[in-house]
Amino acid sequence: MIPTKNHFKKYHAFLAGQSLFKGISEDELSVFVQSMKIKQYHKGEMVTFDDHSHANLYIVYEGLFKLTKLDEKGDEIVLSILDKNSAVTPMYFSPHYDVCAEFVKNTTVFHFSGSDVRRFIDKYHVFSNNIIQFLADSVQALMISAEVLQLKTAKEKVGWYLVHAKINNTFELPYSKTLVAAYLGMKPESFSRALAELKKEGVVLENKKIKLENGNELCKYCDRVAGSSCSLFQTEKCIHN
Amino acid sequence: MIPTKNHFKKYHAFLAGQSLFKGISEDELSVFVQSMKIKQYHKGEMVTFDDHSHANLYIVYEGLFKLTKLDEKGDEIVLSILDKNSAVTPMYFSPHYDVCAEFVKNTTVFHFSGSDVRRFIDKYHVFSNNIIQFLADSVQALMISAEVLQLKTAKEKVGWYLVHAKINNTFELPYSKTLVAAYLGMKPESFSRALAELKKEGVVLENKKIKLENGNELCKYCDRVAGSSCSLFQTEKCIHN
DNA sequence: TCAATTACTTGATATAGGTCAAGTAATCAT
DNA sequence: ATGATTACTTGACCTATATCAAGTAATTGA
Numbered sequence: 001m002i003p004t005k006n007h008f009k010k011y012h013a014f015l016a017g018q019s020l021f022k023g024i025s026e027d028e029l030s031v032f033v034q035s036m037k038i039k040q041y042h043k044g045e046m047v048t049f050d051d052h053s054h055a056n057l058y059i060v061y062e063g064l065f066k067l068t069k070l071d072e073k074g075d076e077i078v079l080s081i082l083d084k085n086s087a088v089t090p091m092y093f094s095p096h097y098d099v100c101a102e103f104v105k106n107t108t109v110f111h112f113s114g115s116d117v118r119r120f121i122d123k124y125h126v127f128s129n130n131i132i133q134f135l136a137d138s139v140q141a142l143m144i145s146a147e148v149l150q151l152k153t154a155k156e157k158v159g160w161y162l163v164h165a166k167i168n169n170t171f172e173l174p175y176s177k178t179l180v181a182a183y184l185g186m187k188p189e190s191f192s193r194a195l196a197e198l199k200k201e202g203v204v205l206e207n208k209k210i211k212l213e214n215g216n217e218l219c220k221y222c223d224r225v226a227g228s229s230c231s232l233f234q235t236e237k238c239i240h241n
Numbered sequence: 242m243i244p245t246k247n248h249f250k251k252y253h254a255f256l257a258g259q260s261l262f263k264g265i266s267e268d269e270l271s272v273f274v275q276s277m278k279i280k281q282y283h284k285g286e287m288v289t290f291d292d293h294s295h296a297n298l299y300i301v302y303e304g305l306f307k308l309t310k311l312d313e314k315g316d317e318i319v320l321s322i323l324d325k326n327s328a329v330t331p332m333y334f335s336p337h338y339d340v341c342a343e344f345v346k347n348t349t350v351f352h353f354s355g356s357d358v359r360r361f362i363d364k365y366h367v368f369s370n371n372i373i374q375f376l377a378d379s380v381q382a383l384m385i386s387a388e389v390l391q392l393k394t395a396k397e398k399v400g401w402y403l404v405h406a407k408i409n410n411t412f413e414l415p416y417s418k419t420l421v422a423a424y425l426g427m428k429p430e431s432f433s434r435a436l437a438e439l440k441k442e443g444v445v446l447e448n449k450k451i452k453l454e455n456g457n458e459l460c461k462y463c464d465r466v467a468g469s470s471c472s473l474f475q476t477e478k479c480i481h482n
Numbered sequence: 483t484c485a486a487t488t489a490c491t492t493g494a495t496a497t498a499g500g501t502c503a504a505g506t507a508a509t510c511a512t
Numbered sequence: 513a514t515g516a517t518t519a520c521t522t523g524a525c526c527t528a529t530a531t532c533a534a535g536t537a538a539t540t541g542a
Contacts (some may be wrong), residue, residue, distance in 0.1 A: 136333030
């Protein structure tokens with residue numbers, strides 16, 4: 001797909017809104033955007049990052065996919081779920097570390113070659129700092145995942161996932177139950193049973209909409225990082241003191 | 242502890258050898274080292290990174306500790322094991338994300354304040370790139386952990402851990418079984434039983450020394466990233482083609 | 483719009499690894 | 513050197529979640 005001038009403007013605006021490009025001027029960004037490639041993937045496609053694609057930085061313009069690791073038996077873990085505005089860059093990883101992208105919806109991603117990214121890092125100090133922040137956020141997210149996956153019971157995992165939708169006020173499960181279950185390292189059956197348990201506590205999920213009896217039923221499943229974005233954070237109603 | 246001039250030289254040499262300071266000249270490093278603080282912790286101590294210590298970059302000069310997350314029930318996960326030459330920096334994390342350092346041995350750490358690190362990043366582009374590589378390595382290590390913890394059986398986890406000691410040719414378990422078990426997300430009892438299983442396959446662990454009957458018994462537990470450092474990598478003896 | 487596919491639920495059953503207990507071996511501190 | 517503490521092992525038992533199966537509900541695509 002060759003971007004038309006019109007598209008180009010749209011993409012430019014989109015990228016300007018990304019936290020990776022925070023603090024970069026319009027003109028500076030333009031140079032970078034010139035070298036951007038656009039790629040579309042189809043629902044159901046599975047792509048492994050090979051030695052070549054390892055060098056890239058990817059930003060999701062539209063769509064949905066999961067980053068997974070598969071083992072010989074065919075079992076998989078979901079490392080992260082990526083949709084609009086998500087970014088991923090295996091460029092600093094070992095070329096022998098292979099992860100897989102499984103596309104859940106038709107997806108459009110922008111990608112920048114490793115050499116362009118490095119050039120941009122060298123030239124624009126802000127961008128370098130943004131990359132640092134992006135990687136640090138990834139580290140923190142993975143640490144929190146590790147904690148959730150290892151320490152929490154099925155019900156706690158689901159509660160923890162749902163509380164995010166309360167905090168960001170959508171009160172909506174953003175993806176299918178099966179996908180969320182996989183992300184939480186559990187089977188759809190267990191997810192379903194966990195929801196049944198939560199229902200007894202006043203948490204109802206009905207066509208992806210979360211309904212709470214009193215409003216605070218999910219608070220016990222909250223962590224401090226997520227909680228710090230909550231309107232009740234550290235009020236007397238909040239469990240985090 | 243106030244470093245004497247002599248100590249200072251020793252520390253300077255130590256830091257010059259760290260990959261975080263690769264490409265930094267002696268003189269440049271000196272400036273940075275001036276502002277370094279030294280802290281000693283005792284075996285058994287437990288320290289939480291508070292808002293203040295969050296801003297720091299830590300490098301382990303000597304000793305051993307584990308970075309853990311604890312939950313209300315008192316269960317813990319080991320996010321990483323840190324010993325000589327290891328580094329950790331929560332400085333880019335949410336101030337609400339609290340991890341805990343549990344000291345296994347008496348430990349000496351150097352730390353640099355967040356503002357010094359930022360100043361150094363601004364000034365020395367190589368350092369900024371080193372930080373990027375350091376964070377990316379952390380991301381990759383956490384992804385591999387996630388995979389090991391979720392996808393592997395007890396025996397596979399232990400085999401995977403042991404194969405590293407084969408690859409780096411020490412043939413030695415670097416830490417206590419209990420600590421390694423915790424890192425692998427399992428109980429000491431399960432670790433012990435997994436070792437018993439491996440013994441049947443010709444893998445013997447005797448006072449921390451790994452003995453193999455034929456030499457290739459651990460290969461089936463190897464991953465490609467670890468394997469890429471193996472002397473047999475991608476020869477006909479290697480499972481990775 | 484309707485058949486086909488995929489998503490979800492619920493029950494019965496299996497199992498890996500956790501827990502508890504009791505013992506031995508190794509290490510530490512005085 | 514020795515008593516105390518901690519590390520490790522082994523067996524019996526338990527439990528949370530996976531698996532299997534069979535069904536219903538929802539979504540998709542021609």
